[in-house]
Each structure stands twice: as C-alpha cells, then as structure tokens.
Amino acid sequence: MTGFLRRHWLLLILLAAGVTLRVLTWLAYQPALLYIDTFRYLSNLDQLRPTDLNPLGYTVVLKGLLGLGGFGFVAAVQHLVGLLIALAVYRLVLRYTTRTWLAALATAPLLLDAYQLQIEENIMSEVWFQALLMGALWALLAKGAPNWRRAALAGVLIAAAVLTRTIGITLVVPFALYLIMAGGAWRTRAGWKRIGIRGLAGLLGVVIPLVAYSGYFASQAGRWGLTGAQSNVLYGRTAAIADCSQLPSGDAGLLIFCPPEPMDDRLGIDYYTHFRYGNPDWPFVPLPDGRTKEQLANEFAWTVIGNQPFTFAGAILEDFAKNFSPLKITFPNDVPVERWQFQTVYPFHDIGAESVQVYNGTTLARDGVLPGVDLELASFLRNYQLHGGYTWGPLLAIASLAGLLGALGVGRARRSGLRSAAFLATGSGLILLLGSAAFEFSWRYQLPALLLLPLGGALGAAAMFGLAKRDPGSGGRRPNMADYPDEVDDGAVAGFSARYGDGRLTPIVVVIAAYNEAKGIGAVLRNMPTHCGDLPVSTLVVVDGATDNTAEIAAENGAYVCVAPSNRGQGGALRLGYHLAAQYGAEYIVTTDADGQYDNAEMPMLVKPLLDGTADFVTGSRRLGTGQYDSKVRWLGVRVFAVLATILTNRKITDTSFGFRAMKAELATSVTLREPQYQSSELLLGVMAQGARVLEVPMTMHLRNNGQSKKGRSLKYGANYARVMTGTWLREYVLRGGKRKQRAARAERLAAATNARETA
Structure with missing residues (x-):
C-alpha cells in the first residue's frame, strides 16, 4: 500500500481535488443546471424523433438515466463519468511510460478545469461525448x-x-x-x-x-x-461574413437571405443560426421560384463560400486560434463565455415565454425541488473559475505541439512506437476544434480538447524524450503484449525489409535479443559457428530499442540486424525474431544471449536432435551440465521452478530458464507468446502443451561477460517468473486443453511409428 501511494501520489492529489470540486458543484446547484439544449432533449424523450436539431445519442442516455432518478441523479452520474475518463487517461498513458507524473499531468485538465465541472453539472451531452472518444482511443491504443x-x-x-x-x-x-x-x-x-x-x-x-x-x-x-441542423448551421456561418455585392444580382431568392445589417454591424453566427434562420416565420416575404427555405439557405451558403473562399477560411482559422487564448473572454459576436461559468444565482436561459415557470415546473416534476443555488458554494466555485481554475490556452498549444512533434519523429521519437498514438490523440483534438470552428467558436466546444490534447502531448513528450517504458531491470512490470504483430513488430519488420529486401536467411538462424549490449555482443558473434552439420548458420540480432551502438557492432560482425523502435523486453524481441526468421526462410531457430553466458561451440550438440528428427524443441540444462550462479537465490530459484514445472506438466524438467535453445521454426511461431520479460517458461510450457517432443541436453552456463543482469532483483524476478509459469499453465493446459493435445500428439507419433514398422 505504501508503494502504491508513493508511486501514484500526484494522481491521488489531483483526484482528491477533482472529487472535492465535483461534490461542491453538485451541492451548489440543485437539482442540476439546465441549458437551452436540455429542453430539446426533454421534449424528445418519448417520440425519439431523429429529425430534431440534436441527434438521439444523448436523448437515449438521458431517457435511461431519468428512468432511474431525477436531474440530480443524472448530474451525479455525469460527474462520476468525468472522473472515470480521467482515470482512463492516466491508465492509458501508463501503458506507454512509467512516468506517473506525466500521466497525472495529462489528467489535470479533466479533473480540475472549472468549465469541465460546469458542463458535467449541465444536463447536456458533452461528458458522454468525451466518454465515447475515450472508449475509441482505448480500443485503438491500449x-x-x-x-x-x-x-x-x-x-x-x-x-x-x-x-x-x-x-x-x-x-x-x-x-x-x-x-x-x-x-x-x-x-x-x-x-x-x-x-x-x-x-x-x-x-x-x-x-x-x-x-x-x-x-x-x-x-x-x-x-x-x-x-x-445542417442548413441553419452553414447559413449562420456564411451570413456573418457574406458580401452581398458578390451575390448574383438576378437571384432574388439569395438576396432575401443576405443579412440587411452592414458588414461592420453584423451579428454573431449564433444569432443568424438560431434566431433568424431558426425563426419559423422568417423570412417574412414569400420565397420565389418555388424553392424552399432550406434549399435557398444551402444555395446562399455555398455561393458565399465560392465567392469568398479566403474570407470563409480565414474566419474559421481565426475562431480556431481562439481556443489557445490565455484568457477566457467573450470575443465580439461570439457565444458569451458567461454561459459556461458558475453563477451565484441560478441561470434561467431564455427558452421562450415564461422561462422561469418552465424551469420550475420541470425540476419540480423530476426532482420535487425548485432550481436553486447555494450562494456560498457557488461563490467559491465562481472565484475558483475566474481566478485561474481553468486550462490555460497556451498550455493546450504546447501540448498540441508536443503531440505533433512526437508524431513527426522529432528527437528520440524517430524510433518510438508512440508516434502514431500521439498523432491519433493530438490529431483528433485539433480536428474537433477546427470542425467546431467551421460553425462558430464557443468555449463549450473546447472541452473535448481537454481530454485529447493533453493525452497526445504526454505521448508525444514520452516519445521525443525517451520516456517510453524501458528494459525490465528499470522497474515495474510491463503489461502483456498484444498478439503478433503489434505496432512495434510492424515498425521493426518494415525497417528490416527496407534494409535487406526479400532475400532469404539460412536454414538455421540464431536469434539474439539485445538491449544495450555493445560491450559484449561482438565477442559472441565472432565465436558463432558457421555450420551445424551440413547446414549453414546465420545470426539475427533483434536490437530491442537500445540507446547505444549495439546495432552497428552487430552489423559489423556479420549479423543480420532488426531494430525494434521501442524497448519491450527480451520476450518481445525474441518473439519478433522468431517470426522474422521464419518469414525469411529459417527451418530451425536457435536462441542464445548477447552477454556470453553460453558456449557457442556446443551449438551442434544442441541442434543435432532436431536434424535427426528425434525432437521438436531442444533446451540446454545447466543442472545436467555445468553452471555458474551469481547468487544463492538464483541457484535455489532454478531448482524450485524446475520442480514447479515438473508438477504442472507431469514431466521431468531440470531447468526452465536456460536461454540456449533450438526449435523448429513453425513451432516457435505457433506458440502464444505475450510476456515481454519473463518469457522462457512461457515458451517452454507452451510448446509442451502443444504436444511437441521436448528434450533437455547437458550444457554449460558462465557468468555474464560484461555489465549487469537486466532481470532486476532476484526475489521480485522470481515472484513474476512464478506468476508467468502458473498463468501459462492455466492458459495452455486448463483453458486450451494442453494435456489432451499432448495425448493426441503421442498417439499420432505412435501410429506413425507403427505404420513405419509394418511398412518395413
């Protein structure tokens, strides 16, 4: 518990503040805040008309929530959804980086921004829109x-x-x-x-x-x-900028739709959209040529766009830029910012005649109370909002820039697997702001960016500054990998193909996973056999997001080199190597380490059972041969895990973690491998569960020829190793019927042997 608090302290502080602010908001405005749009949703709860101004998504959600409680209940649920979205952002960033402070900062706008709090208290669709965006991002990026x-x-x-x-x-x-x-x-x-x-x-x-x-x-x-809403939205945007002198003089219908106000006295887009076009009695003169109001509005809008394309584009870009203003103010002719600010009196918006009575009757019917404000709490929230309790526009600009630069590959992002993720979050945030600006500017329309731009900025910064999750020894358990190929695999294979083309490797390929092994890998490669039996041997080094010149040294010593754009751990690198070797023609795959712990001269003995056809998977054993240990804990761990594997598989095993192994290529690529770090037992139990013929042979294991082990502390490594072993057994033997597959494979081999004897 202490470790959890120490690791996530910044998020917990922000979360506590976010919860407190939401409770205060919910208590300050009872039963909730009702905006103009709220009454549109309420009027359509029963009929569910798709032709209204607002689509039905939120109407359906609201109908379900109001079936469970009143407006106060809906507001409480929306505040909870806001908190959950922030937690989802935090968890998603931590999928890619161990920097909890960076993930926590990405959640700060959602947790603390007063405009976010105010919109959650409103019976409106914004927080549900954000939740759906978060769901789509999670599906794509997790x-x-x-x-x-x-x-x-x-x-x-x-x-x-x-x-x-x-x-x-x-x-x-x-x-x-x-x-x-x-x-x-x-x-x-x-x-x-x-x-x-x-x-x-x-x-x-x-x-x-x-x-x-x-x-x-x-x-x-x-x-x-x-x-x-299609016609009135486009009409409102173009009416605010239309130069009537450029309209066709002979088209009386279009001239009717041109605003009578001079250009310098034009009203806002919102006015022309909702109060002029939205007035059912307007225009107040007959329409010519049998064209409808909607047809003429569309023709007018597209004529203005065609005649004034630069004015139209400039107006949109100007509104887009307002999102990054340092101050939350009402710009000329825009939607008043006061609509999205906490008020010390309950805000009754103009919804027609007797607005206050409509508000009163609506909340009485749903919650049994009149709309009201707790003055003390509302005053606190207003002061908080007006005196810095919002996301500063330039910070959103900085987050956008970080996301874009990360996506473009600036700095260390060039080899990072975060580039496309940073692009998705940042690009989505910017295009939503730009699309909204194509209609009009409102601070309300900025709110989705509070989710997307900080998230994209965090991912972009992690990519540029090398803050992505690193090697296993740097701390923290990595999440399991997605099935092959994941994003890192695709990038690495693409780079390998660009470097080596479509040529084929030798029948025997030695796969080495290497992370920052520049000091030792040269000696390992120089001592690599060139043949095993009559078959040539080549070496494939998978450089696992290294920050040194491991790749260059491996290439200089004759190895094929595949560079993974980000570090995932030995399991990810080996899995990539298995598939790449098989793709390029390998029949047999050998694994060894880059640190000189294994004797390459023993490789012919390791591969011989495969070539003889007496085994499908051959692994060395230091207990059958000789082994050196860097600690008594590791000496004990080798024996304990051998006993555990023997019990789980009902087959004698002496060494589960020996890294010098040989296997058929199709077997290596057929096993489910998702562990980035503690992968050796996952592979061993996986091939045994498939019924493969597994053989242990005596081998030698030395201490590392340089550096330190990347396995981390022995006790922690052992605990995770046991977790992976038991988890693999449950997946392969219990859920996927490994014992049944073993029996079927033995029966098939027995039948084949019997047929061979009878034929002989």
Whole structure:
C-alpha cells in the first residue's frame, strides 16, 4: 500500500481535488443546471424523433438515466463519468511510460478545469461525448497496433460519438490515417494487407450504425441525414461574413437571405443560426421560384463560400486560434463565455415565454425541488473559475505541439512506437476544434480538447524524450503484449525489409535479443559457428530499442540486424525474431544471449536432435551440465521452478530458464507468446502443451561477460517468473486443453511409428 501511494501520489492529489470540486458543484446547484439544449432533449424523450436539431445519442442516455432518478441523479452520474475518463487517461498513458507524473499531468485538465465541472453539472451531452472518444482511443491504443476487431469496435464508438454530437464525424479522418500509420505497416506489402483488413473493419464499424440511423431519419424526414441542423448551421456561418455585392444580382431568392445589417454591424453566427434562420416565420416575404427555405439557405451558403473562399477560411482559422487564448473572454459576436461559468444565482436561459415557470415546473416534476443555488458554494466555485481554475490556452498549444512533434519523429521519437498514438490523440483534438470552428467558436466546444490534447502531448513528450517504458531491470512490470504483430513488430519488420529486401536467411538462424549490449555482443558473434552439420548458420540480432551502438557492432560482425523502435523486453524481441526468421526462410531457430553466458561451440550438440528428427524443441540444462550462479537465490530459484514445472506438466524438467535453445521454426511461431520479460517458461510450457517432443541436453552456463543482469532483483524476478509459469499453465493446459493435445500428439507419433514398422 505504501508503494502504491508513493508511486501514484500526484494522481491521488489531483483526484482528491477533482472529487472535492465535483461534490461542491453538485451541492451548489440543485437539482442540476439546465441549458437551452436540455429542453430539446426533454421534449424528445418519448417520440425519439431523429429529425430534431440534436441527434438521439444523448436523448437515449438521458431517457435511461431519468428512468432511474431525477436531474440530480443524472448530474451525479455525469460527474462520476468525468472522473472515470480521467482515470482512463492516466491508465492509458501508463501503458506507454512509467512516468506517473506525466500521466497525472495529462489528467489535470479533466479533473480540475472549472468549465469541465460546469458542463458535467449541465444536463447536456458533452461528458458522454468525451466518454465515447475515450472508449475509441482505448480500443485503438491500449494494446499496440489494432487488429480488425479493435478497429471495428473503435469505429462503432466513433459512430456513437457522431450520434451524440455530430461534430464527431470529423474523427473519421484521424481514425483512417491512424489505421494506415499504426506500426509502420504501410512500409511493406504484407503490411498493406493488414491495413486493408483493419481499415475495412473500422470503416464498417463507423458506416453500419450511421447508415442504420440515417435510414431511420429518412423514414421520418423523407431524405437521408443525421440531424435537422445542417442548413441553419452553414447559413449562420456564411451570413456573418457574406458580401452581398458578390451575390448574383438576378437571384432574388439569395438576396432575401443576405443579412440587411452592414458588414461592420453584423451579428454573431449564433444569432443568424438560431434566431433568424431558426425563426419559423422568417423570412417574412414569400420565397420565389418555388424553392424552399432550406434549399435557398444551402444555395446562399455555398455561393458565399465560392465567392469568398479566403474570407470563409480565414474566419474559421481565426475562431480556431481562439481556443489557445490565455484568457477566457467573450470575443465580439461570439457565444458569451458567461454561459459556461458558475453563477451565484441560478441561470434561467431564455427558452421562450415564461422561462422561469418552465424551469420550475420541470425540476419540480423530476426532482420535487425548485432550481436553486447555494450562494456560498457557488461563490467559491465562481472565484475558483475566474481566478485561474481553468486550462490555460497556451498550455493546450504546447501540448498540441508536443503531440505533433512526437508524431513527426522529432528527437528520440524517430524510433518510438508512440508516434502514431500521439498523432491519433493530438490529431483528433485539433480536428474537433477546427470542425467546431467551421460553425462558430464557443468555449463549450473546447472541452473535448481537454481530454485529447493533453493525452497526445504526454505521448508525444514520452516519445521525443525517451520516456517510453524501458528494459525490465528499470522497474515495474510491463503489461502483456498484444498478439503478433503489434505496432512495434510492424515498425521493426518494415525497417528490416527496407534494409535487406526479400532475400532469404539460412536454414538455421540464431536469434539474439539485445538491449544495450555493445560491450559484449561482438565477442559472441565472432565465436558463432558457421555450420551445424551440413547446414549453414546465420545470426539475427533483434536490437530491442537500445540507446547505444549495439546495432552497428552487430552489423559489423556479420549479423543480420532488426531494430525494434521501442524497448519491450527480451520476450518481445525474441518473439519478433522468431517470426522474422521464419518469414525469411529459417527451418530451425536457435536462441542464445548477447552477454556470453553460453558456449557457442556446443551449438551442434544442441541442434543435432532436431536434424535427426528425434525432437521438436531442444533446451540446454545447466543442472545436467555445468553452471555458474551469481547468487544463492538464483541457484535455489532454478531448482524450485524446475520442480514447479515438473508438477504442472507431469514431466521431468531440470531447468526452465536456460536461454540456449533450438526449435523448429513453425513451432516457435505457433506458440502464444505475450510476456515481454519473463518469457522462457512461457515458451517452454507452451510448446509442451502443444504436444511437441521436448528434450533437455547437458550444457554449460558462465557468468555474464560484461555489465549487469537486466532481470532486476532476484526475489521480485522470481515472484513474476512464478506468476508467468502458473498463468501459462492455466492458459495452455486448463483453458486450451494442453494435456489432451499432448495425448493426441503421442498417439499420432505412435501410429506413425507403427505404420513405419509394418511398412518395413
């Protein structure tokens, strides 16, 4: 418990502050804050009309929540969702870096920003939109490069976000680009096949729900669509900037739609959208040519855009830039910032005649109370908000820059597996801000960026400054890897293919995982046999995100070199080596270490049972041969784990962690390998569970020829090694029927031997 508190102290402080602020907000405004949009949602709870201004996503959520409680209950749930989103951001960043302070800083805007607190207290869709964005990011980023299932799930979540707030449609662009970029798969022909599969799955995940919803829309509106807001939104944006002198003089219909106010006296986009176009009686003159109000509004908007493209683009960019202003102010003709600030009196928004009575009747019906404010708490929250309790715009700009630079590969990001993740988060945040600015600027529309831009900035910074998770000895247990190939695998294979082309390796390939082994790997490679029996031997060094010149030294000593863009641990590097060797023609794979602990001269004896056809997997044993130990704990651990493996598999095993092994290539690539660090027992138990013929042979093990072990402290390593061994046994023997596979394999071999004798 003390270790947990010490490790996560900054998050716990921020979380305590976030919880406190939310409790105060919930108590200050009872039963909740109701905005203009709230009444639109409420008026559609029963009919669920898809043709209203707002899509049905939040309406459906609100209908379900109000079935369980009143507005106070809904606000409490929304505050809880806000906290959960922040925790999800923290956990996601820690998937990629051990720097808890960096992950905690990424959560600070969500936990502490007063505008976030205020919107959660409102009966509005924003926090649910953020939750769907977080779900899509988690599906795509939590386990390396996405497979087609995770891409499809992310697509469905993006579709749900669109049906909650239509601006979510802009996310399709960074989503599609990420599916192309993830893992560097685009660099190889095989990679494009994976891109095609996951891209199609992601596309269907987005399209199918939206087409189904649009069909429901068409059944009531007579046309396909997602919301009834399309015409008035575009009209409002263009009416604010239209130069009426550039409209076709002979088109009376378009001239009717041009605002009568001079350019310098134009009103805001919100006014033209909701109060002029939204007025059912406007325009107050008959429309010519039989064209409808919607048709003329669309023609007017596109004519203005065609005649004034630079003015239109400049207005959007100007509104986009406002998001990074250091002060939260009301810009001329924009939505007043006061709408999103805590007030010391309950805010009754203008929703038509007798607004106060409507508010009173609505909260009485749902919660049995009149809308009210606790003056003391509201005053505290307002002072907090107005005196720095919000995310400073330039900080969002810095986070955006960090995310973009990380995505572009600046600094150490060039070889980092975080580049596409940083792009996805940062690109999504920026395109949402830009898409919102295409309509109008409002501080409300900045809120999704409080989730996305700090997250992208944290990932970009981790990539640029080498803060990604490092070797096992640096502390902390790594999360299990995704199935091969993940994002790191794709990037490494692409780099290897670019360097060596489509040539083939020798039938026997020695795979060495190396992280910062520049001092010792040269001697290991110089002593490598060139042949085993009649078969030539080549060596493949997988450089596991090293920060020294291991790769250069390995190449100088004749090895093939594959560079993984980030450090994952020996298990990740070896798994990558197995698949790469098999892809390039290896029939047999040998593993050894880069630190000189094993005697390469013993390799022919290790490989001989494979070549003779008497074994599928051969592992050395220091207990059958000779071994040196760097501690008494390690001497004891080798024996304890051998006993444990013997009990679990019902087969005599003397050494589970000997790194000098030989196996058939198809066997190495068929075993499930997800452990980045404690991988030796996972491989051994995995091949035994498949019924492979496993043989132990006496071998020699020396102490390291240089440096220190990367296995960390012996007791901690032993505990994790036991966890992996028992976990692999449960997965392979209990859940996947390993004993049944063993019996089937023995029966098959016995039948084959019997047939051979009868034939002879």
